[in-house]
Amino acid sequence: MTNVSSLSQPLVVGIGGTIGGVSSTERALRIALDAACGQGFRTRMFGGADMAKLPLYDPRATSRTAEEQAFVEAVRSASAVIISSPGYHGSISGVVKNALDLLEETARDERPYLADMPVGLIATAYGWQATGSTIAALRSIVHALRGWPTPFAAAINTQLTKFDDDGGVNDPAVLEQLRLIGRQVARFAPLAA
Template sequence: MQHGESTGGGPLIVGIGGTTREGSSSERALRYALGVTSELGARTLVCAATELDLPMYRPEESDRSPGAARLVAALRRADGVIIASPGYHGAVSGMIKNALDYTEDLRTDVRPYLDGRAVGCIAAAAGWQASTSTLAQLRAITHALRGWPTPLGVAMNSALPCFDDAGTPTGQPADQLRAMAHQVVEFAHRRARGPVPLAG
């Protein structure tokens, strides 16, 4: 579900991810990363689980479901984005891809799509092949949407111990999620100072 936006004066980081299965690895990783951005002074808003169970994106229709309208509005305001997908058959899940397709509604904005925003990418799957191929797809999608994938993307092999008994990431996955979250917030602060003017 979508939680309310946290308060404060920092950049707004929007999280998209997870599955409809309660306690999924990808959603736990997403929430952990957003928690780190909050520690760094960012405001956060998470769209996960059933909040992403949206109608199939239809570009020829302008009417949007309430959930789709909320997602588009959140992305329009975002200073940074974190996306977490499970690796389904070696690829981004249909639910996450469909949610990202709604960014087409931002195509005529002053900041079209995810332009000028850092995007942290997380992929979780029961094996390295699916997690790494899904991460590569998330980064490619981010490029196509004019976003800036953070230098560090996180591939998590959920077949290995990644979480403690409370469901919190531990060890190397936790370190990588923290570093990636830091990069998203740092980039957002840099962009807040204003874009670098084009040469010539």
């Protein structure tokens, strides 16, 4: 899903979700991206359905699918990124990790990986334990990819927090946390330019 109000506006790329329908993880990401959009950024979201189309990353592949190319080009064009992952067994999901592994395609770019980009982080899990370890894993990955995790990250316990089909959430504090992530990546993006 893309918000293309003007191609002259800076871009925030959202990466996250799960395979098998729109998830809490994807809904949380949409709220954060909408907040960045409200700050004058255009957005491009790679949700679960998009990531399901990415083959397992093979560093020796001599060509890339159209979906892989579109993902890498979007990240190359981004001023900021927001990553949203479910907490699976205490860490990030395989589809999110696979998408991030594909950023190896940027290793020889003038700006490799997520270098100097602000990166907002969201973790959702059915319980608190996996949210914390998933955020920690995401921070570690973003550091390895040379990005700057924003000061605030949202850890969402989906046992307590429920999202609806209209883009809402039952907890106003969670809604504000997700909006804060979108505002932070928008605020810090000009520093990376």
